[in-house]
Amino acid sequence: MRTPCSSLRLVGPFLLALLVLAWPMAGQAQCVTTVRGETRCPPPDAKCITDRYSVLTCSAPGGSAVLDQHGQPVCGAGACVRDINNLVMCSTQPYGNAALDPGAKAVCTGGCALATAAQCKPLRRSAAGTAPRPRNGFATLF
DSSP states (O other), X not given: OOOHHHHHHHHXXXXXXXXXXXXXXXXXXXXXXXXXXXXXXXXXXXXXXXXXXXXXXXXXXXXXXXXXXXSOEEEESSOEEEOTTSOEEEESSTTOOEEEOTTXXXXXXXXXXXXXXXXXXXXXXXXXXXXXXXOTTOEEOO
């Protein structure tokens, strides 16, 4: 007769092995491989977003990248939220937080500023030898 504890003893080592194998991939960069075979990697701690033309755009490290009300990529120095007027407001500090108050107005670490396209950077081709080798789990752009 099997008990729930005996089943857990059989599954436990398998789950531990799965966790150990997946751990190195958790800190992996958001690198992508284009259809031309170029590997592109964002700066560390940057957030990236794909626009309607499949162009990847990234924030500065510690910032956020989102699509505005017109579908254009905009970025901020820190975290961003969409306020009651559908504007993307971001913390003025890198790694800063942003939230909405009960009136749906943005409240941010260090103050809030409107996210702009000028703060975004297109994802460029990695310099030779600097990009990690593609592994399973890397996205492919079409």
